[in-house]
Amino acid sequence: MWSWIWLAFCGVIACDAQAIPVFTLNPQGGVYGLGTTVNLRCSTSGSVSNLVWIQNDLVTSPPVIGGTLTIVSLSASQSGSYRCLAVGTGGVNVTSSVALVQIVDIQGDPIYSTDPNSPTGLTVNRSQPFVTRPCGNFNSASAITYSWTLATGDQIPPSHQVASLLNGSLLLQYPSASNDGQTYKCIATATAPSGGQQTKFGYLHISASQDPGPVTPLLISQPQSLVVNPGDTAKFLCVSAGGSSPPTVVWTYPSNSNAQTNSYLGATHVDVVVTKVNAGNQGNYTCTSQNVTSYSSTLTIRGPPVIDAANSLSLAPVSYLYGVTFTLSCNAMGNELTWLWYHNGMRLGASGSTLVVPSPTLDNSGTYQCFAYNPYSNVSAIGNITIQTLPATFTNGTTLSNTLAFIGQQFALTCKARGAPAPTYQWYKDDIVLSSQPSYSVNGTAGILTINSVSAAFSGKYTCVATNSVQSRDLGSVSSSASLMFIEPTVIMQSLPANLSIQVGDTVTLPCLATSSAPNTQLTYNWTKDSSPLNMVAGLSYTGMGGSIAISSVRMTDAGLYRCTVYTLLLNNSLYPPISLETDYSRIMVTDAPVSPIITSITVLNGTSIKVTWTYSGLPAKLSSFLVQVMSLGATTWTNSNTFSPIAVTMAIVDSLTPFTVCRVQVVAVLNDGTYVASKVSTIMTLEAIPSEAPSGLMATPIGASELQLTWKAPSKAGSNGILTDYCVQYREQGSNGPYTELYVGSNNTMYLLTGLKPLFSYEVQVAANTSVGRGPFTSVTTTAVQFSTSAENVVVSATFTSDELVPISTTVTISGMVPTSTAVT
Numbered sequence: 001m002w003s004w005i006w007l008a009f010c011g012v013i014a015c016d017a018q019a020i021p022v023f024t025l026n027p028q029g030g031v032y033g034l035g036t037t038v039n040l041r042c043s044t045s046g047s048v049s050n051l052v053w054i055q056n057d058l059v060t061s062p063p064v065i066g067g068t069l070t071i072v073s074l075s076a077s078q079s080g081s082y083r084c085l086a087v088g089t090g091g092v093n094v095t096s097s098v099a100l101v102q103i104v105d106i107q108g109d110p111i112y113s114t115d116p117n118s119p120t121g122l123t124v125n126r127s128q129p130f131v132t133r134p135c136g137n138f139n140s141a142s143a144i145t146y147s148w149t150l151a152t153g154d155q156i157p158p159s160h161q162v163a164s165l166l167n168g169s170l171l172l173q174y175p176s177a178s179n180d181g182q183t184y185k186c187i188a189t190a191t192a193p194s195g196g197q198q199t200k201f202g203y204l205h206i207s208a209s210q211d212p213g214p215v216t217p218l219l220i221s222q223p224q225s226l227v228v229n230p231g232d233t234a235k236f237l238c239v240s241a242g243g244s245s246p247p248t249v250v251w252t253y254p255s256n257s258n259a260q261t262n263s264y265l266g267a268t269h270v271d272v273v274v275t276k277v278n279a280g281n282q283g284n285y286t287c288t289s290q291n292v293t294s295y296s297s298t299l300t301i302r303g304p305p306v307i308d309a310a311n312s313l314s315l316a317p318v319s320y321l322y323g324v325t326f327t328l329s330c331n332a333m334g335n336e337l338t339w340l341w342y343h344n345g346m347r348l349g350a351s352g353s354t355l356v357v358p359s360p361t362l363d364n365s366g367t368y369q370c371f372a373y374n375p376y377s378n379v380s381a382i383g384n385i386t387i388q389t390l391p392a393t394f395t396n397g398t399t400l401s402n403t404l405a406f407i408g409q410q411f412a413l414t415c416k417a418r419g420a421p422a423p424t425y426q427w428y429k430d431d432i433v434l435s436s437q438p439s440y441s442v443n444g445t446a447g448i449l450t451i452n453s454v455s456a457a458f459s460g461k462y463t464c465v466a467t468n469s470v471q472s473r474d475l476g477s478v479s480s481s482a483s484l485m486f487i488e489p490t491v492i493m494q495s496l497p498a499n500l501s502i503q504v505g506d507t508v509t510l511p512c513l514a515t516s517s518a519p520n521t522q523l524t525y526n527w528t529k530d531s532s533p534l535n536m537v538a539g540l541s542y543t544g545m546g547g548s549i550a551i552s553s554v555r556m557t558d559a560g561l562y563r564c565t566v567y568t569l570l571l572n573n574s575l576y577p578p579i580s581l582e583t584d585y586s587r588i589m590v591t592d593a594p595v596s597p598i599i600t601s602i603t604v605l606n607g608t609s610i611k612v613t614w615t616y617s618g619l620p621a622k623l624s625s626f627l628v629q630v631m632s633l634g635a636t637t638w639t640n641s642n643t644f645s646p647i648a649v650t651m652a653i654v655d656s657l658t659p660f661t662v663c664r665v666q667v668v669a670v671l672n673d674g675t676y677v678a679s680k681v682s683t684i685m686t687l688e689a690i691p692s693e694a695p696s697g698l699m700a701t702p703i704g705a706s707e708l709q710l711t712w713k714a715p716s717k718a719g720s721n722g723i724l725t726d727y728c729v730q731y732r733e734q735g736s737n738g739p740y741t742e743l744y745v746g747s748n749n750t751m752y753l754l755t756g757l758k759p760l761f762s763y764e765v766q767v768a769a770n771t772s773v774g775r776g777p778f779t780s781v782t783t784t785a786v787q788f789s790t791s792a793e794n795v796v797v798s799a800t801f802t803s804d805e806l807v808p809i810s811t812t813v814t815i816s817g818m819v820p821t822s823t824a825v826t
Helices: 002-012
Strands: 022-025 030-032 038-041 043-045 048-055 068-071 080-088 093-095 099-103 120-124 144-150 162-164 170-172 183-191 197-208 218-221 226-228 234-241 249-252 260-264 269-274 283-289 297-301 306-312 318-321 326-333 338-343 354-357 366-374 377-388 390-394 403-406 411-414 417-420 424-429 440-443 448-451 460-470 473-487 490-494 499-503 508-510 513-516 521-529 542-545 548-551 560-570 579-582 586-591 598-604 610-615 623-632 639-644 651-654 662-671 676-678 682-685 696-703 707-713 726-733 741-746 751-754 762-770 775-778 782-785 794-799 811-816
Touching: 038 099, 144 162, 162 682, 226 234, 234 249, 234 283, 306 377, 326 338, 326 366, 326 377, 390 460, 403 560, 403 579, 411 473, 417 460, 417 473, 424 440, 473 560, 490 560, 490 579, 508 586, 513 521, 598 662, 598 682, 610 662, 623 651, 696 762, 696 782, 707 762, 726 751, 726 775
Parallel strands: 030 099, 120 197, 226 297, 318 377, 390 473, 403 473, 499 586
Antiparallel strands: 022 043, 038 068, 048 080, 080 093, 080 099, 144 183, 162 170, 183 197, 218 234, 234 269, 249 283, 260 269, 283 297, 306 326, 326 354, 338 366, 366 377, 390 417, 411 448, 424 460, 440 448, 460 473, 490 513, 508 548, 521 560, 542 548, 560 579, 560 586, 598 610, 610 651, 623 639, 623 662, 662 676, 662 682, 696 707, 707 751, 726 741, 726 762, 762 775, 762 782, 794 811
């Protein structure tokens, strides 16, 4: 608005061109962290009387004059647009360009190394899924998103089979040679509402092998605590050994110690020596070997105690209020200390460096003395204490006031008087004493009267009387009265949504509707933006419609916290102030792009289903429906899983997913004009399931007279649905109706030797794969016969011969080397 003022001025009178200020340096904005110092600078040529700084179209408070604006310890309220106003001596004012100060701040440090040349190392086993730790323990006022890339910043190739999870972890689905020796970069990004960003990085180097990793060193000699006399020499020794690399020993000790360290055998044997010790050398001495800390040792100095006069009893008289607990201190420096306390010459039971006097009375006045002693000497301190009384009085803001309130709720009156001892209270309604009963709760000590369930009958005059006394002597009393009136409550019928995102140029209606059934009442409404009345907000274009307002041609600067306050007041009655009833704050966010859904949670239900929930803060009138899309890791096309209308639905169950698979998920808002906008992509991994495929290529080969050699191939990765735990092998004799015999084989084996079978018998054999969830389908039945033995030296066969010659009727013929396929001899 400032730039057109001087143009209008020069349009009606002649202006000296040399008197018109010209900016030679415009302020430059940026994105800054909370608590940082920001310097904005501007300079001009021409005749200028002053340079004045403008924040968000208002002069800064307090005003800043001059070419430099310094913001110390930047806070959220100090973000926004800044300009420099040049006040010309010729009556012409000119403003600089806008400098936008944005705030985004990530709290916390990365877990992994921030040096790409020296990344954090991690060793994993090949083919065993592994999830790393998150990037770091970050917090930010803005939402934080995580992503992983190669150390160079390039996208991770699909062959690496990795995925970034929502919490900033990196999932190595099947570590392999592709991951071995790779360095990955984790990126944590916080985005400010105005668009500014802050990022933090960490680098992780993966070794996919069986390497056991680094070995921690051991401290084989622990330092021992010492007690010495002043002037002595104290010496501590710490020895470290072992570890994957030569260990290094480091000592820490009190900053005011005159200690010296000495190293032997490199840096593995280190002692620390303190000569001519004094009280300043006392404390803990700790040695550390490559981040493995030993037990701390303590150096203690013998000697007499010394009173800390600045923090102990003193002879100057001190007063404490009657009934208010106070504490006396007797601070001393030294070792093996014990304390004694006396009051008016009488020993007290306290034995520490402090004496607590609870709820003191006049009898607690007098002289207090403490002694601090050890085996070498003692010291003492004396103090004079007076217990003071005060009559009951009211201070500003503690008296009762006329009040209008709603019926149907609990209501409390508080009457707070000051006095020593503390006053007690008595309550009256219409001059009648009140006591605790179902209708009232009276706290005579705290001065609180509670009406438990308010109705119109409780309207009237209420009085509080505060009184205090000491030893049957009244110190004084005070009273306060007020009128209370209870009416039917005002009810807010329609209020703001908690969050609402709109685009620049839109028109938005903010509803606020209330009703009252109380007679002779009137409702008024008041709107605020960021706690300021709307008519004080520069440039805000709005119209009122009862309690609701409509903001037209929304600007980026219209973003903020809006609240409606409803006031109920009595007509023609000025005795009671109106009752205010506030709605909750509504955060209005303004963007120059369509509003995206935000995924709030993804719950993995089982191997094939997930539950997705989201929020959408855009204008409902512009929205047609929601669409949930899923894409498996490595795929390039999104799959539409669910469409939801009406738009009030913000939860979906997505089915028919592939078990034990990394999936990307997004929610799409489909707008009425046919365009759409998607949420940020979230990554999840489905759970394991039973295998959907049977092993393939099952073969049974006879070995010997009673054995079958079984071989098969594992199910495919997609058909395994998880990590295979073992295989189930079952067999039985062919034609048998009995149960199968089952046995189990480890998942790293795809063969098995069946033994103890019957020769020349055929067997039915099947194999199935198992995951931790359960057993998958069996292979088709394979039937194989066991061979007859070929290893016997002789086979006995009986035969009968007929001949004209004289021979035995029968004889036994021995045939050697007979094979199972031999033809019978006849």
